[in-house]
Amino acid sequence: GERPDVGAYGGEGTSPSAVQTKRWLAEFESARLENDMVLRTLRHADAAKALSAAAIEEAIDHNWRFSLELVGLFEKVVGKQSLSTSPKEAVLDGAEKLRAKLEEILPALLECKLGVLNAEAKGLKPDTAAVEANVAAAYKCQVESLKFLTANNVDLSSIVATKFAEEMLPHPAAFGSAATRASDDAALPGGECGGEDG
Numbered sequence: 001g002e003r004p005d006v007g008a009y010g011g012e013g014t015s016p017s018a019v020q021t022k023r024w025l026a027e028f029e030s031a032r033l034e035n036d037m038v039l040r041t042l043r044h045a046d047a048a049k050a051l052s053a054a055a056i057e058e059a060i061d062h063n064w065r066f067s068l069e070l071v072g073l074f075e076k077v078v079g080k081q082s083l084s085t086s087p088k089e090a091v092l093d094g095a096e097k098l099r100a101k102l103e104e105i106l107p108a109l110l111e112c113k114l115g116v117l118n119a120e121a122k123g124l125k126p127d128t129a130a131v132e133a134n135v136a137a138a139y140k141c142q143v144e145s146l147k148f149l150t151a152n153n154v155d156l157s158s159i160v161a162t163k164f165a166e167e168m169l170p171h172p173a174a175f176g177s178a179a180t181r182a183s184d185d186a187a188l189p190g191g192e193c194g195g196e197d198g
Contacts, residue, residue, distance in 0.1 A: 024073075024156045028146045031066050034059070035139040042132040048125040056116050056131055063138040064109045067102050069161050070145050074099035076159050091152050098145050105138050 038059045041050050077095040081087040112134040116126045149156065 021156045031142050042128050047128040053120040060109055060113045067105055067138050071102045072162050094148050101141050
């Protein structure tokens with residue numbers, strides 16, 4: 001369904017279209033601030049001690065949810081361009097490419113989280129280097145997405161974000177092969193993003 005917080009960035013006299021645009025910009029800024037902090041910590045020599053498994057899982061979850069929202073955003077951008085009487089080929093092509101990149105990132109993030117959970121269950125330290133690589137890849141794609149939307153002056157005012165959660169099975173791109181591998185990973189020493197003896 002639609003996110004319940006979409007009106008949080010508007011005030012009295014703010015048009016619904018302006019609220020949507022502000023909501024997207026605020027979401028990008030929130031992701032930037034959180035990922036900057038998380039990546040700085042992950043790159044520290046004692047990252048495994050500085051970040052709890054719960055904090056790592058939360059960072060992965062945040063990037064998974066936002067990346068999935070961006071998949072939905074670009075699907076709507078492509079849809080609007082396809083229905084336009086004068087579609088912009090650069091926007092159509094760019095949106096398709098970014099959507100595809102985000103869809104590749106989603107299952108990788110989920111597999112990374114499964115690895116962290118598996119390591120935690122076995123009393124092992126998570127593989128912070130792998131977590132950093134996955135979070136950094138998601139963050140890079142988010143930055144590219146904002147640059148693309150801004151450079152092409154894409155109208156976000158009518159694109160309502162969708163709230164996603166893992167248990168909702170919202171989109172076929174969200175899980176990839178990760179869900180089917182979850183039981184297999186449990187039998188491995190570490191799995192993705194996990195497996196360092198402490």
